[in-house]
Each structure stands twice: as C-alpha cells, then as structure tokens.
Amino acid sequence: MNLINLATPGVQGLHPYQPGKPLEELAREYGIHDAIKLASNENPLGPSPQVQDALRQHFDTETLTRYPDGGGFALKQTLAQHHDIEPGCITLGNGSNDVLDLVARAFTTSAHSIVYSQHAFVVYMLATQSIGARSIVTPAKNWGHDLDAMLAAIEADTRVVFIANPNNPTGTWADKTTLKNFLEQVREDVIVVVDEAYFQYAATRTEYPDCAVWLSEHPNLVVTRTFSKAYGLASLRIGYALSHPDVADLLNRVRQPFNANSLALIAAEAALGDQAHVQRGVALNEAGMQRLNDAFDEIGCNYIPSVGNFVTVDVGDANNIYDALLRQGVIVRPVGGYELPNHLRVTIGLPEENERFIETLNAVLSKS
Ligand SMILES: *Cc1c(COP(=O)(O)O)cnc(C)c1O
Numbered sequence: 001m002n003l004i005n006l007a008t009p010g011v012q013g014l015h016p017y018q019p020g021k022p023l024e025e026l027a028r029e030y031g032i033h034d035a036i037k038l039a040s041n042e043n044p045l046g047p048s049p050q051v052q053d054a055l056r057q058h059f060d061t062e063t064l065t066r067y068p069d070g071g072g073f074a075l076k077q078t079l080a081q082h083h084d085i086e087p088g089c090i091t092l093g094n095g096s097n098d099v100l101d102l103v104a105r106a107f108t109t110s111a112h113s114i115v116y117s118q119h120a121f122v123v124y125m126l127a128t129q130s131i132g133a134r135s136i137v138t139p140a141k142n143w144g145h146d147l148d149a150m151l152a153a154i155e156a157d158t159r160v161v162f163i164a165n166p167n168n169p170t171g172t173w174a175d176k177t178t179l180k181n182f183l184e185q186v187r188e189d190v191i192v193v194v195d196e197a198y199f200q201y202a203a204t205r206t207e208y209p210d211c212a213v214w215l216s217e218h219p220n221l222v223v224t225r226t227f228s229k230a231y232g233l234a235s236l237r238i239g240y241a242l243s244h245p246d247v248a249d250l251l252n253r254v255r256q257p258f259n260a261n262s263l264a265l266i267a268a269e270a271a272l273g274d275q276a277h278v279q280r281g282v283a284l285n286e287a288g289m290q291r292l293n294d295a296f297d298e299i300g301c302n303y304i305p306s307v308g309n310f311v312t313v314d315v316g317d318a319n320n321i322y323d324a325l326l327r328q329g330v331i332v333r334p335v336g337g338y339e340l341p342n343h344l345r346v347t348i349g350l351p352e353e354n355e356r357f358i359e360t361l362n363a364v365l366s367k368s
Pocket of ligand 1: 041094095096097098121164166167168195197225226227228229234237238239
C-alpha cells in the first residue's frame with residue numbers, strides 16, 4: 001500500500017519547512033566549530049537579562065511538572081497593557097506561526113481560498129495547503145506585496161488574506177496609507193491577517209503602520225506579533241494575535257489547550273518589561289544593515305532594501321555561493337524556494353559577525 005497516496009492532495013503536494021542550518025549540524029557534517037549563523041533572523045543580542053532572571057526564578061520542579069496556565073492570564077494582562085487593548089482580544093500561540101495556522105483552520109476548508117503574495121513568508125502556503133484550501137498567489141511588485149493586485153484577486157470563496165508587513169524574505173513593507181486603503185476596500189467577510197513579526201525593526205520608519213490601532217474600525221483584521229525576533233526568544237516558541245474578541249473566541253476553539261508553555265509565558269512577560277533592551281537591538285540592527293548595504297554596493301551586488309533584521313542579496317549562483325560560505329563557517333539562507341534563485345538572505349548579526357560575513361563573501365565571490 002502506498003501510504004503517501006493516503007494523505008490529502010494538499011498534504012501530498014507539501015514539502016517540509018526548510019529551517020536555517022543549525023550550528024550543531026555544521027559541526028557534525030563539516031567539522032566546523034567556529035561557525036556563525038546568520039540564517040534565521042534571530043536577535044544577535046539574545047533576550048533581555050531580565051528574561052534569564054525570571055526563568056531562573058521559576059525554573060523549578062513545580063513549574064516543570066504542572067501544565068501551563070492554558071489561558072495565559074498573566075501574559076495577556078501584560079500584553080493588554082502594552083497594546084492598550086482588552087485581554088479578550090489576545091490569542092497566544094506556540095510561536096506566531098501557530099496563530100497563522102489557527103486562522104486558516106478556523107476560517108477555511110477545501111471549499112475556500114486564501115490570498116497571499118509571490119515571495120511571501122512560506123508559512124501562508126503551508127497553512128493553506130495543509131487544510132486543502134486553494135492558494136491565490138498574486139505577482140510581487142518591486143519584490144513586495146502588490147496590495148491592489150491582492151484586493152483584485154479576492155474571489156467569492158476567499159476567507160483569508162495574509163499580508164507580511166514587512167515580508168520575509170524580501171524585507172519589503174506597506175505604509176500606513178496603502179494598508180489602510182486596503183482595509184477600507186476589502187470585503188468585510190474576508191479575514192485580513194497582518195503579520196508584524198518584525199514590527200520593532202520596521203517601526204523606525206514613521207510611515208510604518210501599527211495596525212493594532214485599527215482593530216476597532218476593522219473587525220475582520222487580525223494582527224500577529226512574535227517574541228522570536230526582536231525579543232530574542234525564538235527557541236521558546238511564543239507569539240500572539242490581536243483581533244476582535246469574537247475572532248479570538250474562534251481561534252481559542254481550535255487552539256491546542258496548552259499551546260503556550262510555562263517558561264515561554266514567563267519569559268515573554270519579562271521580555272515585554274525591558275523595552276530598552278529591544279531598542280538596543282534595533283539600534284544595532286540599523287547600524288549593521290547600513291554596513292551590509294554599503295558592502296553590497298561596494299562589491300556590486302544588488303539587494304532588496306529591507307526594514308527587517310535581514311537583507312536579501314543577489315549573488316548570482318546562490319546555491320554555490322551558499323555552499324562555499326557554509327564551508328567557511330558562515331551560515332546564511334538560500335531562498336530559491338521563494339522564487340529567488342539568485343538571492344541569499346542574511347540576518348544582521350553582531351558587528352564582528354557582519355564583518356566575517358562580508359570578508360567571506362568577498363573571498364568566495366572573487367573565486368567564483
Ligand atoms: C519569523 C517570522 C514569524 C515568526 O515565527 P514564530 O513562529 O513566531 O517564531 C512570523 N512571520 C514571519 C514573516 C516571520 O519571518
């Protein structure tokens with residue numbers, strides 16, 4: 001019996017998510033022990049020291065033994081204050097990817113379609129296809145989302161639109177006017193998810209929108225945030241959605257009962273309390289981004305201007321360059337799966353990591 005054929009057509013067509021190569025894997029496969037990883041958009045500063053203090057305080061048998069608070073009461077209170085919103089508007093997730101999946105599961109079946117853009121974050125495709133819903137993918141404009149095209153692409157059976165602002169892996173973004181116009185025009189029975197995973201980095205631009213302020217005007221809006229990027233907590237898996245309370249109620253019905261674990265809840269709360277740490281990371285990112293952009297200009301590589309903590313650069317034969325960098329202990333991310341076969345995505349690292357990347361890229365390119 002062919003077990004693969006037993007799966008739903010959507011699942012049969014899926015390929016597993018390709019994560020950035022872990023440092024341990026490079027050590028195992030290539031014997032390289034001093035590698036740097038600029039492949040998964042993690043914060044090179046790590047989390048606030050206050051997070052480690054909070055975790056140490058709660059790292060006891062009781063916390064590890066008991067199920068977490070399934071309602072996430074304390075973190076929701078803190079988030080409610082942070083966003084000036086009711087706790088009933090918040091849905092916690094095992095990372096924000098979990099929340100994206102919950103939206104797809106709560107609102108779509110194989111009879112529905114979901115709209116997202118070419119080059120968009122791959123989890124939108126994964127969520128759509130694992131349900132068996134139909135993907136409507138609109139062509140990118142200047143590497144970014146074309147919101148007019150996305151609006152026009154919505155069909156009668158469309159229930160969800162995914163917008164990454166900014167998008168990963170392109171770092172492109174929509175400004176306040178463009179996004180608000182979209183929300184004004186979109187049918188109100190279409191759930192619009194604005195994925196703000198890189199909010200803190202993009203918010204350095206005055207025209208970058210904090211979409212949560214529009215929730216009361218647009219009950220079909222869902223805004224997602226994560227602790228994986230600027231807060232430096234990727235390993236603990238914690239993110240959330242802000243939405244109308246009825247949408248939160250629906251997401252809560254499909255959520256796994258204990259999707260946010262106790263240590264993640266504790267860490268996220270402590271992380272929110274140290275905004276100065278977040279801002280140090282943002283400033284470091286700004287300087288590193290400038291350094292990398294300047295280096296690309298000097299080398300003569302085109303890059304896609306990014307407001308995230310990563311930049312995607314055209315290096316030509318990306319697979320070979322990726323491999324050559326890997327052998328020198330520099331892990332970046334190939335993005336061929338995003339229809340960007342000539343590009344590599346590089347996370348902004350610590351200054352010394354950025355320098356090692358630039359030096360190695362220079363050496364690799366001059367040999368190729
Ligand atoms: C990294 C990222 C996320 C966050 O994923 P988590 O599950 O919260 O770790 C969400 N959306 C985009 C576009 C991202 O790049």
